[in-house]
Amino acid sequence: MTDNIIMEEISKTYLETIANGKGYFNSVARDYGTDMTIRRANYCSTKKRYLTIGKSVDLQIKAVSEKYVEGINDPTSTTIKYVLEAKNYNDLVTRANEGGICMPLYLCVVVLPDDKINWYSLNTNELIIRKCAFWYQVPDGASETTNSTSVTIHIPKSNVISESFYDDIFNTLS
Known part of the structure; x- marks a missing residue:
């Protein structure tokens, strides 16, 4: 596999591990503009089993080494x-402007160290994936870009993906 594919797979594992640790799961692994659909199952006491709830969020995941993210180490x-x-x-933008008809789409930028030898480490006590991830949603009322190639987005460092990320976004869903 190429380094880019390896970075993508590590990034998906990173985000899925955080989701799994909080009781969420990846229900879809296809790429139609999204890389993951995160859902949750809650225990239904009357049926005495877990049932998937009707809420979900889509993630578009971008894996990048830190040299391509300005301000990461500043x-x-x-x-x-x-x-x-x-x-x-x-x-x-298209998903944000649907007015809640569909599930929300979050961009997750997973930043890995520049040197691939530092992407992860493993021993008998732990698996460590380095460095961090940030989430982004376009502002309300945003318009599509007329640029044909790229857009520079500014992501607040406070949007770091932590253990509470999935709980926080699911709590905002109606």
């Missing part, structure tokens, strides 16, 4: 800058 910067393909940005 402690004075409150945002990171990421260059996103115009078609992917327009997909985010």
Whole structure:
């Protein structure tokens, strides 16, 4: 596999591991503008089994080494800058402007170290995936870009994906 494919697979594992740890799961692994659909199953006491709830979110995942993310290692910067393909940005805008008809689409930028030897480490006690991930949603009322190649997006560093990420976004769904 190429390094880019390996980075993509590590990134999916990173985000899926965080979801699984909080009781969510990846229900779809196809790429039609999304890389994952995250859902949750809750225990139904009357049926005495778990049932999938009707809420879900789609994730578009971008794996990138830190040298391609401006501001990632600058402690004075409150945002990171990421260059996103115009078609992917327009997909985010289209989904955001559907007015809640469909499930929300989040961009997840997973930043891995520049040196691939540091992407992960493993021993008998732990598996460590390095570095971090950030989420992004286009602002309300955003318009598609007329750029044909790319758009630079500014992601607040406070949008780091933590253990509460999935709980937080599912709590906003009606």
